[in-house]
Amino acid sequence: LLLTNHRPSDPSFPDIMNIKQNANRAASLVRQLLAFSRKQTLRPEVLNLTDVLADLRMLLARLVGNDIKLKVDHGRDLWPVKVDIGQFEQAVVNLAVNARDAMPAGGDLTVRTRNVTAEECKAFSYRELAPADYVVVEVEDTGSGIAPDVLKKIFEPFFTTKEVGKGTGLGLSMVYGIIKQTGGFIFCDSEVGKGSTFRIFLPRHIAEAKKAGEPGDAPAAPAKVADPAKDLSGSATVLLVEDEDAVRMGGMRALTSRGYTVHEASSGVEALEVFEALGGKVDIVVSDVVMPEMDGPTLLGELRKRQPDIKFVFVSGYAEDAFARNLPADAHFGFLPKPFSLKQLATIVKDVLES
Template identity: 50%
Template structure:
């Protein structure tokens, strides 16, 4: 605006008084605040006002319809109007400075105030967090220099930015959880390859030592600790939702009934465990072993939150949603769900920790008391099962974890069951030709030796391309393909489909450090194929091949 007479209906105007200006919406009353004045230049701040004010009148600063504060150049708060007090949560004590009221600028607030007073740049908003509130409240603060009695001061315009910052934090959190999940899945895949080689070669050594051998105990220790490491890797895969699930139709009343004796031992004598079931509880489709892991982890966390004892309640209920339920960062679709609530009377969780509670390696326990993978494992299993999990907590009163699982509505529950493969205690000798395709040399070395020990003829290839070149020989007979899923170049399902066009009778065993679903539906159209997750033992490998051939 180059000419004030095109804006103001009457000149001259007076700072800190009401005047009327022309806008696209018509004539409106505004409060005129002079930001700065210099030869040939004048900066004004116009604040729309409501109510009946005549030309030249000054409204009461306290009643302005904008949240405002008057500050000295040093940041001392001189006046706070009514709307600002509502935003700040009440009156501000005398002699309070801005840095005592707000935090989170990322640099000293006095430096920001000095920049605003010097008016070196245009007014810029900053997002700050209020101090000493029972919940997080964010405000957008814009500082404008003004002339007050010949001295430069500041007017702070406040806007409630809590919803905006909450949405931003939720987005950042979801991105972080996704990134950490991808990292966890990748790390778990690499560790599973290492553990397959370690435990596999340990199996080979155990075959050559009896229990009276001095080294036998050491080998058993290596094997047991490799299995413990595999369990931790399984928790990482659970969080990243890349583990192999064996879903079956479950009645949670039966699942909890089978588990209650173990849970009672876990909680100890000082804690009472109480169950409450919905009388018309619906079935769910889930991996029983993993669902038991979810319940045990939640109960153990509840127990740890009550060092002096108390009651843990586990409640099941059928919930029917007629419209989508939006909560935290999730939206639960319309449908019928079975909910499991685990409630304790413990110390509770601070609000600033609730957002991080499902992150891997995040724990409130002392060093050595936990891995920080318990709740992240619960989160991953529930999400991979198609469910949702939420937490409510009041510090000093307790916490409640609520799990939503989709109710199962299949006609024949038995037909939908997918029981886990049966474990066979001893491995049989076999005969046949196995084409082993594995890019990890230690894993390939163990697998080939294990299969040869059981009587199989083994052909090795370190890539899919090498395997296809071997199969170009029409005189070569192969009975089983044992192949990794994820490899450089062609992946397992891709090269197997190509090979089966000329050899449709060959059986297939896919192995991977990822889960069975890591390659989507790529193996769905591959006949006579099974999946063996890493890390696998000598017996598990040879028995899987034996079952494929027989």
């Protein structure tokens, strides 16, 4: 909000940019913690990992530098998998950077993919690995290796062998969270002085046979980026429900500045009172999911009793499926993952109103 009123020539501008950058770093750290606790928002889509790694190759080569020889070995006829492409790429990048740090004098880094059948799973000595068809991604380095006592702890949050200030100890725990939330497994084999191999097992995706008239399980379209020319203003009446005052104030100002009439509530119970006081003349409700007294899903249920076709947007830092399963099957709602920009808030309100 400050940046909309201050130009780059303004003496305060560098300070405001500094605040924004620190807020973004804090948001990134929260994302890592949510990934570890397996509650971050995933947008899974059906993908072929050959294409994903081919696109990622240039970035990996730049990250590992000139002293390390990168080889990407694609398996033949890979089965499709259903993953969030952004989170999966982050996991591979993280493993590549760790491999680079383990080879300060240079070495070889190999990323390879292959299909592993349920029968072939028995060849691995991993107790937790449930026999099934998987696509395996191996990230192998010729670095210093990991000592057995350290190997047991590598996926624990905040565990790090790097010196103070060099690592948060969240990298591998985040990779672990991403793979687990995707339904897969990750293991590490290592020998001191010889190198390490991380193996990611992703379940083979088999498209369900669809009934006539149902949409197919086509690869999901990437998240829509709002067209810069899109008009985000509106004149609708919005009921904004959020128990954190600062978040609610920011949302109110963002929507009011674009022409909306905004009524606020700090809880689900208060939202129902405001709704009754307005005689139900509300075009859209934007609500947090986790709130004291009455949470977002309960509020939606109560409002639908009064107005079955109410337009609703959930705002949450947790994954959509963590609360969507508590909702009736025919409930229609928009979803805005935290942290979000004020423009994203205006965009989702506009999109849900027009849908």
